[in-house]
Amino acid sequence: MKKSELNFLEPRRQAQAAIAIFIYKFVVRILRAAWPILLVFLFRSNKEQSNTELLMNATVVIGGLFSLGVSVVAYFRYFFHLEEDQLVIQKGVFNRSLTKLPFERIQNLYIEQNVLHRLLGVVSLRVDSAGSSGHEVTIDALEREDAEAMRAYVLEQKQEEAQERSMDPAAPEQSAPVAQSLVLRLSFEDLLRIGVTQNHLATAGVIVGTVFGFLFTVAGAFEQDLVKTLIERWPMLQPGFWGFLILATLLFVVAFFLTLIRTVTQHYDLQFFESREGFQLKAGLFNRREAFMQKRKIQLIRWTDNPLRRLLGLFRVSIHQAISGSERAAEQISIPGCKRAQVDDVVHSSFEGSAAADFRGHSISKAYFIWYIRFMLLPAVVFGALGYLLQEPRFVLPAIAFPVLGGLYLWLYQQRFRLWLSPEYLKTSEGVLGRTITLLPVYKVQSVRIRQSFFQRRRDLASVELYTAGGSVRVPFLPLDLARALQDYVLYRVESRREDWM
Amino acid sequence: MNTLFQNAQLSIEELPRVAEVDWQGLDRAYLRVDLIGLWLFRLGVLGVFLAYTFFVEGFPPVVRWSIAGLWGFLLLLTTVLRYLGFRIKGYAVRQHDLMYRRGLLFRSVTVVPFTRIQHSEVEQGVIERQFGLSSLSVFTAGGSQSDLVIPGLKREDAERIRNFLSQKVAADEEE
The missing domain is CATH 2.30.29 (PH-domain like)
Known part of the structure; x- marks a missing residue:
């Protein structure tokens, strides 16, 4: 351990595999930006090139080679090392840049591996600093043990710093190596089960969007109406009941298998560990991701089921920590299939005392229904009017469906929403078909907002939004005095004690 | 209200209340800043729209003027709301x-x-x-x-x- 730590004190380059990764990144970037042009170039009917075209192509090729060269030089000009209390990175081909990231600003370090990394036997190390977006740092290629040593070193330094500041006498035993215990591991069958119970409609929506986007881009590139050609070729695509049925079935089947495949590859061999300081997650078939999350940084935990999942007693659990502005959801630990007991384990060991918390339940006002049903009546009126004007009886169906189904949804949502309060914890439970439960310690809140529409003001109601550094909770249509008491209490709790909250 | 948080060390009644705070209004001139910004932006958009419709041949004048009229009406409405909302x-x-x-x-x-x-x-x-x-x-x-x-x-x-x-x-x- 000591030896490899020393390696980082001098400026050094990345593993040589980084060259390959730089080139790969470069190619991906080019393909992503210019694929319609390349496609046209490959498939165009006229094979002869005019002089201008030749010139253009030559420019593109030379530009490409030049950028490729830059990618390689970038490797040789990228140095990183650790100083006493900061990570230092020097990089840049034309403009040299020097980034210094003090350990205290570093929120977390992630070890990641995509397919290429696995082929080359290296990992990438991503350093996250919350609050300041654009200051995220990634070291593209490192030997695995180096990356692990670096992460351990930085986290250890951070902890020592924190201890020096807090002067906690109970601290010394914490520096002992931490034992990790496996909380759960998903087998292939587990993943199939989870994949089958995913929300396939969402995938179908994404597919429809992607296909249309693709058709538009390609049609633009070929200057042809591709959709029209497609419909002319395949009569089954022609508008009509059967065409629609076939398309819908096809779409569902594709969506089903895509979700299944994505679930399995994304969460392949998912392992979830717990230690005293935090949680670790390893998962992925092609892109292997490893996330480590310190317990004290956890802001809120959310767990969700849906009707199918409920039959199997499975929940999706996501653990949210402080995220920086540019963050993607990937930052958060998310486990797609947890048993009830495992959910409780995670929650109770993250938020000590939440098991014994004395929660009191509160409902939201029925006015929620009265307010939102208006927005369901609007489409009903539009469809009704159109049906009447166009003498089209088929419009009756949506005119009735909107308020009835929408109303049912709203009514169930209002009936099932619960806000649970205890002195230290706040929990909400919401959802119509499935249920989403969010739990957060009150002191993690960093801002409170009360909203009141004119409608709510007349009825002495208010909606409360509580923001943490890792996500927010919204409670609609509470009685005003409860909303205000909640706001006052949360602020009191946050402001009356100093705690390490992020 | 005491039933809200059973174990709280002090009763909710004694906490400082957000609802009782004395609000400090914004500077008077801000109303003008706000309205100038609003009018510049909305009239700019309207100008681009009108220019476009005159540029495109055969754009029905009825549609053009009804959209412009609606836009103008909304602008006036927003102005009134901003004016009244300023004191909030x-x-x-x-x-x-x-x-x-x-x-x-x-x-x-x-x-x-x-x-x-x-x-x-x-x-x-x-x-x-x-x-x-x-x-x-x-x-x-x-x-x-x-x-x-x-x-x-x-x-x-x-x-x-x-x-x-x-x-x-x-x-x-x-x-």
Whole structure:
């Protein structure tokens, strides 16, 4: 351990595999930006090139080679090392840049591996600093043990710093190596089960969007109406009941298998560990991701089921920590299939005392229904009017469906929403078909907002939004005095004690 | 109300109340800044739209003028709402937090405790500068949803609050 730590004190380059990764990144970037042009170039009917075209192509090729060269030089000009209390990175081909990231600003370090990394036997190390977006740092290629040593070193330094500041006498035993215990591991069958119970409609929506986007881009590139050609070729695509049925079935089947495949590859061999300081997650078939999350940084935990999942007693659990502005959801630990007991384990060991918390339940006002049903009546009126004007009886169906189904949804949502309060914890439970439960310690809140529409003001109601550094909770249509008491209490709790909250 | 949090050390009745705060209104000139910005933007969009419809041949004049009329009507309506909403807008600095209130039809009150502020900035837009006004932006960690912007402050006031905030934040970190 000591030896490899020393390696980082001098400026050094990345593993040589980084060259390959730089080139790969470069190619991906080019393909992503210019694929319609390349496609046209490959498939165009006229094979002869005019002089201008030749010139253009030559420019593109030379530009490409030049950028490729830059990618390689970038490797040789990228140095990183650790100083006493900061990570230092020097990089840049034309403009040299020097980034210094003090350990205290570093929120977390992630070890990641995509397919290429696995082929080359290296990992990438991503350093996250919350609050300041654009200051995220990634070291593209490192030997695995180096990356692990670096992460351990930085986290250890951070902890020592924190201890020096807090002067906690109970601290010394914490520096002992931490034992990790496996909380759960998903087998292939587990993943199939989870994949089958995913929300396939969402995938179908994404597919429809992607296909249309693709058709538009390609049609633009070929200057042809591709959709029209497609419909002319395949009569089954022609508008009509059967065409629609076939398309819908096809779409569902594709969506089903895509979700299944994505679930399995994304969460392949998912392992979830717990230690005293935090949680670790390893998962992925092609892109292997490893996330480590310190317990004290956890802001809120959310767990969700849906009707199918409920039959199997499975929940999706996501653990949210402080995220920086540019963050993607990937930052958060998310486990797609947890048993009830495992959910409780995670929650109770993250938020000590939440098991014994004395929660009191509160409902939201029925006015929620009265307010939102208006927005369901609007489409009903539009469809009704159109049906009447166009003498089209088929419009009756949506005119009735909107308020009835929408109303049912709203009514169930209002009936099932619960806000649970205890002195230290706040929990909400919401959802119509499935249920989403969010739990957060009150002191993690960093801002409170009360909203009141004119409608709510007349009825002495208010909606409360509580923001943490890792996500927010919204409670609609509470009685005003409860909303205000909640706001006052949360602020009191946050402001009356100093705690390490992020 | 005591039934709300059973184990709280003190009763909710004794907590400082957000609802009883004295709101500090924004500078009078801010109403003008706000309206000038609104009119410049909306009239600009209208101008582009009209230019476009005159440029395209055979654009039905009825459609053109009814859209322009609706746009103008909405502009007047927004102006009235902004005018009436101005007196709602206000901020307050308490011992431990900063608050901002806004919204005539949809009112919101946002409170950010000093201990949760990452950093703060004083900004000045082009129109604001003509009136000697500034905005104070307060940033928290995580997403931008919980960030707070208080517009329409006199430059000195904005600076003073900002300095006060950074002193508070620094003092917190030392302890």
